Amino acid sequence: MYGEYTCLDCGKTFDDPKRWEERHGLDSPPYEDFSGCPYCGGAYTRTILCDACGEPIVGDYVKIQTTGDCYCDECFMMKSLGEDDS
Ligand SMILES: [Zn+2]
Numbered sequence: 001m002y003g004e005y006t007c008l009d010c011g012k013t014f015d016d017p018k019r020w021e022e023r024h025g026l027d028s029p030p031y032e033d034f035s036g037c038p039y040c041g042g043a044y045t046r047t048i049l050c051d052a053c054g055e056p057i058v059g060d061y062v063k064i065q066t067t068g069d070c071y072c073d074e075c076f077m078m079k080s081l082g083e084d085d086s
C-alpha cells in the first residue's frame with residue numbers, strides 16, 4: 001500500500017509529512033513552519049496512483065476524460081502506441 005503523499009524529489013510515498021520550524025536565529029515566535037518529505041525534505045503532493053500500472057505517479061500524469069482514469073506518462077504512451085497498432 002502506498003502513502004497518502006508522494007515526494008516530488010525522491011518519489012517515495014508517506015502518510016505523515018515531516019514538519020519543522022525555521023527560527024531564523026530568533027529566540028521567540030513567530031517561527032516559520034515548514035513541511036516536506038520525511039526522507040529528503042523535498043516538496044510533496046497527494047499521491048495519485050496510475051490506473052494502468054498501479055504505481056504512484058510523480059510529476060505529470062494524464063487524466064482520461066471519458067473514464068476518469070489517471071495514467072502515468074509511460075502507460076499513456078504505451079496505451080497510445082497500442083491504439084496506433086490496431
Ligand atoms: Zn523525498
Ligand SMILES: [Zn+2]
Pocket residue numbers: 050051052053054055071072073074075076
Ligand atoms: Zn503507469
